[in-house]
Amino acid sequence: MVTVRNYDIPALRQLDMAHHLPAQSSYGLQVELGGSRIITHAKGSTVFDGDGHAILDAMAGLWCVNVGYGRPELVEVAARQMEELPFYNTFFRTATVPPIELAARIAGLLGGDLQHVFFNNSGSESNDTVFRLVRTYWSMKGEPDRTVFISRHNAYHGSTVASASLGGMDYMHVQGGLPIPGIEHVMQPYAFADGFGEDPEVFATRAAQAIEDRILAVGPEKVAAFIGEPVQGAGGVIIPPPGYWQKVEAICRKYGILLVSDEVICGFGRLGQWFGFQHYGVTPDIVSMAKGLSSGYLPISATGVSRQIVDVLRASGEDFVHGFTYLGHPVSAAVALRNIQIIDEEHLVRRTREDTGPYLAQALAERLADHPLVGETRSLGLIGAVEIVAEKGTNRRHGAGGQAGPIVRDACIARGLMVRAIRDSLVMSPPLVITHAEIDQIVDTIAAALDASADRLAAL
Secondary structure (H helix, E strand, O other), X not given: OOOOOOOOHHHHHHHHHHHOOOOOOOHHHHHHOOOOOOEEEEEEOEEEEOOOOEEEEOOHHHHOOOOOEOOHHHHHHHHHHHHHOOOOOOOOXXXXXXXXXXXXXXXXXXXXXXXXXXXXXXXXXXXXXXXXXXXXXXXXXXXXXXXXXXXXXXXXXXXXXXXXXXXXXXXHHOOOOOOOOOEXXXXXXXXXXXXXXXXXXXXXXXXXXXXXXXXXXXXXXXXXXXXXOOOEOOOOOEOOOOOHHXXXXXXXXXXXXXXXXXXXXXXXXXXXXXXXXXXXXXXXXXXXXXXXXXXXXXXOEEEEEOHHXXXXXXXXXXXXXXXXXXXXXXXXXXXXXXXXXXXXXXXXXXXXXXXXXHHHXXXXXXXXXXOOOEEEXXXXXXXXXXXXXXXXXXXXXXXXXXXXXXXHHHHHHHOOEEOEEEOOXXXXXXXXXXXXXXXXXXXXXXXXXXXXXXXXXXXX
16 A cells, blocks of 8 residues: 655645746746646556546556556566666666566567667657667668658657657747758648548558658658658547558558658557557568556667668677667666566456457447537547547537647546647547546546537637
């Protein structure tokens, strides 16, 4: 039994405003609202704030707490590893036991030729590693002109300079003079917005063709890789139409371009397979991963790399001069290894695929799809979205667009449910340990929040 400490919440809020700069926030709004919502403890799929509110966390923290909160097994393995070896680096041909064992475990889950793993600390760093690794690979292979990456509009690949540039979010590019040169962005496979009413196969072909068109425009001999999330998470849970990923893979193979699958959100069971590329039946050359790797208990990420790429790196005899002090941290790696064991032992991947994922899809369809404010519900495994519209049967938004999601999200939070607003949609990715009753609570709360927000939405 964990004893919850008695915090002075007003004092913490003052310290928050005085000294703490939270991520991706308006610091003016932080002060205007009197500081942040302070989460003090959590258990299972529920978090508790300093004001005594219980909040069902339908976002699993930040798409990451796959095994749920309060797992003593992960606390115990962290403490044991800290006692034995709290830290040593992996520079200069040195390694520690946990990352070696974890790399082997990840390679087994990836399968095929994806047998090598480079560790990092965050999803952003994992994609930074992708950026440098891909360009280094082509240079060592004797094709140094292959430097261009192709990504998609509205993709999210991280917040560092390189990973934010790889991403396709314009509002992030405005700050810092991004994207950096050598990155091209093409249309996303967002059928509800960009292919409304279009035949899914026709739309899949059109979205994939945009990639080939850009390759030809840039010059195939200059294109290094295509990077994409199996399902675009932070972009709004954009689930591509059937056949899209097979078409993308075929295009990459046609022009000898590396295929990178960003599994930072989709990995470790989220889509009902260990990795999203396995759900879609494609074979990437590189896989970035984080979040569910440790269920967020400690910072760690990884980049899975194919044998063919590593063979070129080894044959060159050159150093890959890239890395971070804490990569392959023994404590984080030990926790990640135990986390994977929990996911495996509790059959959470299969449960997501065969039980809770279908239950979420059914609940969304039966209880929300007919709501007058809902244009579409969609989900795959335990990731889903609800599109909010001004007119049923269309994709027309309230007002100028982009305001509906935050309004309904706030109504959800006020009713004890944490979801995320992305423009005019609500998105969710609950812990893989979520129960049927908790899924019912998610859907019913969204319905109540939509009803409560109707007048305010109509006034936009």
